[in-house]
Amino acid sequence: MRRLHVDPVTLDALREFGNIGAGHAATALSTLLSGRVKMSVTDARLCPFSEIVDVVGGGETIVAAVFIRIFGTISGNMFVLMSLPSADRLLERLLPAPRKAQEYTELEQSAIAEVGNILSGAYVAAISDLCGISLNQSIPAVAIDMAAALLDIGLMMSGDEENQAILISTSLVHDGNNIDAYFFLLPDLDGTEVLLDILRGKIRHG
């Protein structure tokens, strides 16, 4: 039986951990698009599966998702999720030709993947520096589909016996272009324990 337990002090530390990662990602996004990027306070909690998809508006909401596998001292999955209007506005900024077809072209998908890659790279670099650990990331994979269908792969690697997972989420909003993106970090069940140990060590040693 594996059941996750997280005390409030550790949750605070997880939140701070996510804030630092997302802060660097926000800087990367504002460099990429120029202009100001606002960042929400990071939410870190032990979350039942059903609530994880609610964060992005329910399981059937169609989103553009970039999936990045994180491995090293801590393993886990990162998702950068965008609503379709946001993805469209992002592509307008990045690509010369306006979007036509309803389906996303290969070029458009790889542009979305690259943005996900840059943002997650900034996030991962910041947290590996912070914790003094080594983290690597896979190449990004992109898909546009129902949120629940895209996230299930993350839930199956992070979920415990009670179908809960640690979710560290932050939303970024690019003011000028009205582009909003969610960052989801779902540490693997094994990765979660390592991560919590590292954070508890940091709390103890100040």
Added chain:
Amino acid sequence: MVDEKEQIRIGIAEGAILATPGTLMTAGLGSCVGLVIYDDSRLLAGMVHIMLPESPHGRPSHPQKYADTGIAWLYERLMEHGASHAHLRAKYAGGSQMFQALQMEALRIGERNVRAVTMHLERLRIPVAGADVGGNVGRTVWFELPSRRYLIRTARGDERQI
């Protein structure tokens, strides 16, 4: 309350039984499998939203999550509701690989889920009346009683029936 039909929404790694006219529904299947087993001689069906092929140990607290324990759970509930084994049939959908670009073993879980479902149904000798699996699309599915229709809608707006 005359024509009130039961609508049961099943979450990720959950399951339910329907023994009246109504609908069993689960939204956003990716690599997961939405399995229905029903009795074709009475008003009785059940659905599980399977996430992984195998339970890590014999008695998980949510048996519906795994193909092995989920199918056993569903079979036992149906038999408790008076199902006749000879009349049991199965329909299922799901098992996609949502992210194509990555060659990671873990991303092939959809395929493994489908294989596990097929194997456990064979082991219980429950014939498969219809399946819609694989590909790279998410699916929302409904199973209706009394029609026993299994409906599938994808994110691209395609609708199918098995």
